[in-house]
Amino acid sequence: MATATTDGARDHARAQDGTKAEAMPVVPATDWPAPPCEAGHLVWAETVAGGGYTHRVLARGTELRLTDLKGDACAHVLLHADGRPWERLNxxxxxxxxxxxxxxxxxxxxxxxxRVLATLVTDTSGRHDALCGTSTLARNTRRYGDGAACSASPAGRELLTLAALKNGLEPRDLPPSVSFFQGVEVRDDGTLHFTGPAGPGASITLRAEQDVTVLIANVPHPLDPRPEYISTPLEVLAWRAAPTAPADPLYDATPEGRRAHLNTREFLAAKGRS
Structure with a gap:
């Protein structure tokens, strides 16, 4: 085999330079062909395959856009205050x-x-879930025959664990996630009803209100009734921007939101941050 020797393996690896796959990061992010922001401000550009995961630390004020490219992505998202794993998405x-x-x-x-970790700035999907969390190894094994991270049907919990470990976090640091692009409704009797996706091209934009570690697993929603493991690519783009300021309508949209923003600004001011 051409890769049976060190020289052969090196030549084979170098021959892949410049090739592109459907799902992969673009490095540097500024090489992304159609940035949604001012030139040079893009800091993260990646397409995450179905059954894949990604992670990144984003600075306060960064905007993160997730797009369901083909209509069957489901982005299970966790946020941690960077450097303070005990402050995390609740x-x-x-x-x-x-x-x-x-x-x-x-x-x-x-x-x-x-305090606020991120603000949901825009949403063209309307199909999301903050109640069910993500899939587990046991659940996927029962449903699809396997749920390990390296299997054909990886569970969200397993992938988020890998993403966490690469950021110095442990399994105990993983609370229930929220998911975007696959909807759930609560019926009058208290049962949960899966409403599915909004369709190809739906997107959301999150604005980081603190420095945050972002963990994302793109896997089927745990209430998805289809017997097959169906998960399509997720586009991830992030760019430098500014945190929500008091003059922004989102700052004062509700009394509860205003208080959370005030709590965040007070905490950051004590650290010498504005």
Whole structure:
């Protein structure tokens, strides 16, 4: 075989230079062909395959756009305050503090410290879930025959664990995630009804209100009733911008949101951040 020797393996590896796959990161991100921001401001550009995961640390004020390219992506997202793993996304507080079980533009993703980790700035999908979390090894093994990270049907929890480990986080640091692009409704009797995706091209934009570690697994929603493991590519783009300021309508959209922003600004001011 050509790769049976070190020289052969090196030549084979170098021959791949410049080739592109459907799902891969673009490095540097500024080489992305159609940036959604001012030239030179793109800091993350990647397409995540179905059954794949990704992660990145983003600075306060960075905007992150996720796009369901083909209509069957499901982005399971976790946020941690960078360097403070104990401050992390709290899906329960995100729902109850804002009096709304459904994620929509204008809402905040909150930590259990009463502070904002990210603001949901735009949403063309409307099909999201803050109640169910992501899939597990046991659940996927029962459903698809396997749920290991390296299998053909990886579970979201397994992939988020890998993403966490690459950022110095441990399994104990993984709370329930929120998911975008696959909807769930609560019926009058309290049962959860899967509403599926909005279709190809749906997108959301999150604005980081602190320095955050972002973990994303692109896997089927745990309530997806289809017997097959169906997950299509997710586009991930992030660019330098500015955090939500008091003059922004999103800052004062609700009393609860305003308080969370005030808590965040007070905390950052004590650290010498504006």
């Amino acid at each position: 899906a329960a507080d995100t729902v109850k503090v804002q009096w709304n079980a459904y994620l929509r533009a204008g809402q905040q993703l909150l930590s259990d410290q009463g």
